[in-house]
Amino acid sequence: MKSNLLLALTTVLLLAAAGCSKTDNEQAATASPETNNQTETAIATSSDKNNPFFKESPLYMHYPPFDKIKTSDYKPAFARGMQEHLAEIEAIVNNTAAPALDNTLVPLERSGQTLDRVSRVFFAMTGANTNDDLEKIRSEMAPLLSAHSDQILLNSKLFARIKAIYKQRDELKLDPESYHLVVETYKNFIRAGAELSNADKEKLKAMNAELATLKTTFSQNVLNEVNASAVLVDSLEELAGLSDIQIEAAAKLATARGLKGKYLIALLNTSQQPPLASLQDRALRERIMQASLARGSHGGKFDNRKVLTQIIKLRAERAQLMGYENYASYRLENQTARTTEAVNTMLARLTPAAVANAKREAADMQAIIDAEGGNFKLASWDWDFYAEKVRKQRYDFDASQLRPYFEFNNVLKKGVFFAANQVYGLTFKERHDLPVYQKDVRVFDVFDADGSPLALFIMDPYARPSKRGGAWMSAYVSQSKLLGTQPVVANHLNITKPAAGEPTLLTFDEVTTMFHEFGHALHGMFSNVEYPSFSGTSVPRDFVEYPSQVNEMWAIWPAVLANYAVHYKTGEAMPKELLDKVLATQKFNQGYATTEYLAAALLDQALHQLKPADAPNADNLLAFEASALEKAGIALDTVPPRYRSTYFSHIIGGYSAGYYAYIWSEVLDADTVEWFKRHGGMTRANGDYFRESLLSRGGSEDAMVLFKNFTGAEPDIKPLLERRGLN
Numbered sequence: 001m002k003s004n005l006l007l008a009l010t011t012v013l014l015l016a017a018a019g020c021s022k023t024d025n026e027q028a029a030t031a032s033p034e035t036n037n038q039t040e041t042a043i044a045t046s047s048d049k050n051n052p053f054f055k056e057s058p059l060y061m062h063y064p065p066f067d068k069i070k071t072s073d074y075k076p077a078f079a080r081g082m083q084e085h086l087a088e089i090e091a092i093v094n095n096t097a098a099p100a101l102d103n104t105l106v107p108l109e110r111s112g113q114t115l116d117r118v119s120r121v122f123f124a125m126t127g128a129n130t131n132d133d134l135e136k137i138r139s140e141m142a143p144l145l146s147a148h149s150d151q152i153l154l155n156s157k158l159f160a161r162i163k164a165i166y167k168q169r170d171e172l173k174l175d176p177e178s179y180h181l182v183v184e185t186y187k188n189f190i191r192a193g194a195e196l197s198n199a200d201k202e203k204l205k206a207m208n209a210e211l212a213t214l215k216t217t218f219s220q221n222v223l224n225e226v227n228a229s230a231v232l233v234d235s236l237e238e239l240a241g242l243s244d245i246q247i248e249a250a251a252k253l254a255t256a257r258g259l260k261g262k263y264l265i266a267l268l269n270t271s272q273q274p275p276l277a278s279l280q281d282r283a284l285r286e287r288i289m290q291a292s293l294a295r296g297s298h299g300g301k302f303d304n305r306k307v308l309t310q311i312i313k314l315r316a317e318r319a320q321l322m323g324y325e326n327y328a329s330y331r332l333e334n335q336t337a338r339t340t341e342a343v344n345t346m347l348a349r350l351t352p353a354a355v356a357n358a359k360r361e362a363a364d365m366q367a368i369i370d371a372e373g374g375n376f377k378l379a380s381w382d383w384d385f386y387a388e389k390v391r392k393q394r395y396d397f398d399a400s401q402l403r404p405y406f407e408f409n410n411v412l413k414k415g416v417f418f419a420a421n422q423v424y425g426l427t428f429k430e431r432h433d434l435p436v437y438q439k440d441v442r443v444f445d446v447f448d449a450d451g452s453p454l455a456l457f458i459m460d461p462y463a464r465p466s467k468r469g470g471a472w473m474s475a476y477v478s479q480s481k482l483l484g485t486q487p488v489v490a491n492h493l494n495i496t497k498p499a500a501g502e503p504t505l506l507t508f509d510e511v512t513t514m515f516h517e518f519g520h521a522l523h524g525m526f527s528n529v530e531y532p533s534f535s536g537t538s539v540p541r542d543f544v545e546y547p548s549q550v551n552e553m554w555a556i557w558p559a560v561l562a563n564y565a566v567h568y569k570t571g572e573a574m575p576k577e578l579l580d581k582v583l584a585t586q587k588f589n590q591g592y593a594t595t596e597y598l599a600a601a602l603l604d605q606a607l608h609q610l611k612p613a614d615a616p617n618a619d620n621l622l623a624f625e626a627s628a629l630e631k632a633g634i635a636l637d638t639v640p641p642r643y644r645s646t647y648f649s650h651i652i653g654g655y656s657a658g659y660y661a662y663i664w665s666e667v668l669d670a671d672t673v674e675w676f677k678r679h680g681g682m683t684r685a686n687g688d689y690f691r692e693s694l695l696s697r698g699g700s701e702d703a704m705v706l707f708k709n710f711t712g713a714e715p716d717i718k719p720l721l722e723r724r725g726l727n
Contacts, residue, residue, distance in 0.1 A: 053077035067435035081115030099161035146212035153192035269469025277384035289381035296646030357591025407568035408504035415564030419554035423687035425449025458490035473520035478535035519551025542661035549669035599641035608657035670719035
């Protein structure tokens with residue numbers, strides 16, 4: 001959990017990977033001469049009194065005024081935001097009254113609002129709709145924001161006030177949320193280095209600044225490399241197996257890059273690539289997979305090997321400076337897992353069964369290859385293609401049969417929104433009067449069960465070169481009773497946009513992703529806390545995926561699936577026999593899915609459980625990666641990690657030493673799905689109870705306490721093992 005001073009830069013951590021928060025210096029809250037000079041220079045670049053970030057947005061729910069925001073507004077807004085923020089901290093520090101909640105922690109929660117506004121929008125844009133100018137600003141701001149963070153978090157006078165309150169917390173008769181705020185703020189400052197010696201604080205500041213720059217470079221390289229690695233195809237014949245919509249998208253991308261008459265296969269951020277499931281040309285499948293796996297590690301200006309190894313070594317050094325054995329130990333201390341031993345034990349428990357399942361699946365595919373006279377051994381670029389053949393053979397249907405029944409608007413309105421209405425009573429109304437940053441972005445009013453306004457929801461569905469890969473939720477405004485704010489939240493997806501006039505037909509994975517990301521959105525919308533520190537998804541990283549994974553259950557809940565799975569042309573419901581096959585295949589290919597995920601999670605831990613002297617260098621990074629997977633018993637040529645280290649954006653941002661969080665959270669999710677089933681399934685009573693006891697609480701109480709209060713028991717891993725076929 002983060003105080004609002006930390007919350008102001010949460011988006012920096014998650015989207016820009018700049019690793020920033022709020023900061024300090026031994027000289028109270030006054031900026032260093034260097035920082036002051038840079039800040040003044042930034043302000044001097046614009047004297048525009050109409051800078052939209054200088055005041056709260058006048059739009060409904062303080063929705064960002066995208067039509068008023070210019071690129072030239074960002075640097076002056078960052079500069080003013082940091083200046084104002086430091087002045088607010090100085091006022092807290094210089095208060096002569098004895099330290100108390102109302103004169104220290106409450107104003108700390110209120111502080112940094114200008115910085116918060118510009119940070120949320122800027123880093124949302126560098127994730128969703130970036131350009132060269134924004135990336136230049138991002139590079140410039142990374143070390144400045146890191147220094148700003150250190151000026152506050154290492155401020156000895158500010159920490160002295162926080163520590164004084166912490167020591168007398170049991171005598172202050174605080175309400176539970178305020179008590180939790182005292183404890184968490186104190187812990188956050190300790191973990192940021194507040195009790196280090198002056199000399200060690202200076203070392204820490206230098207490390208933080210360097211890490212901020214390196215992480216920004218890494219994330220920029222990932223985006224640039226994925227665009228540069230698009231695979232060029234000369235002839236239409238090579239694209240046999242792709243749909244007309246996919247072929248048209250490839251032609252359009254090639255034309256946009258001056259290659260008219262040819263085709264470009266765009267890459268997504270994962271190792272596996274969606275076209276591999278249907279492309280008949282094996283040589284092209286191999287080219288696509290090799291291009292995907294080589295990203296960031298084949299030389300050139302976007303090579304990430306040196307950048308990543310520097311980050312890993314610096315993180316290890318920083319952790320030891322803070323008194324921890326390694327970076328993973330430092331990171332896991334305030335997660336629900338707590339220790340590296342707990343994470344290692346869980347991953348080791350799941351790996352053998354997952355690998356065994358993957359090998360059985362590979363054998364089934366090899367049998368088909370042999371029966372067809374293929375005369376080759378199954379490779380990673382063959383997996384998805386032959387998995388579809390096994391699916392068709394075993395269940396008498398292939399995944400492409402589903403797409404006509406998964407039209408985007410139907411899935412959104414009759415699926416995602418319908419489920420939210422049935423479970424929580426929410427209703428939605430699209431509005432067209434609020435400005436958007438890109439023409440495909442849509443905005444919806446969200447109303448509570450009693451008809452009162454609850455939130456604004458932004459949907460940004462399509463992939464584009466200016467958008468980072470993957471899918472994520474972000475908050476432009478977070479709920480807080482203290483600040484009087486309601487949520488403005490967004491879901492960002494990377495669906496391939498069809499040609500003009502064509503429908504957006506989804507894969508089943510994309511459908512599930514929509515429900516998943518909307519689970520994050522609900523977590524933000526339902527927030528009902530006093531302090532912005534605890535708003536919405538401000539929970540431990542290995543807990544934040546839990547509510548979103550729970551929401552995936554409604555994607556296959558019979559009443560919901562029947563409501564949205566209708567043919568985009570005829571409106572006819574998906575035939576029952578096809579519907580039954582969808583439900584019957586839930587465990588299909590789970591060996592692969594679990595193995596590729598676990599390989600990435602294990603790689604993350606292997607890198608972050610190193611001591612500084614053991615960190616790999618650029619030349620042996622790939623050898624280290626191969627060795628780590630071999631030692632973990634998960635090195636399968638046919639199943640590469642979902643992300644290789646050089647394009648593993650999660651572990652540069654908020655999921656560093658935390659990629660295990662998805663399956664850790666899935667234990668809670670699978671257990672919760674069983675709870676819903678035991679208590680009557682999709683009912684308002686169940687939804688309201690889940691909302692009241694957990695979703696609305698954000699980070700205002702210990703995460704596992706919230707879970708146990710909801711279910712009435714410790715989490716049980718058995719439902720997860722059953723779901724993934726690992727029992």
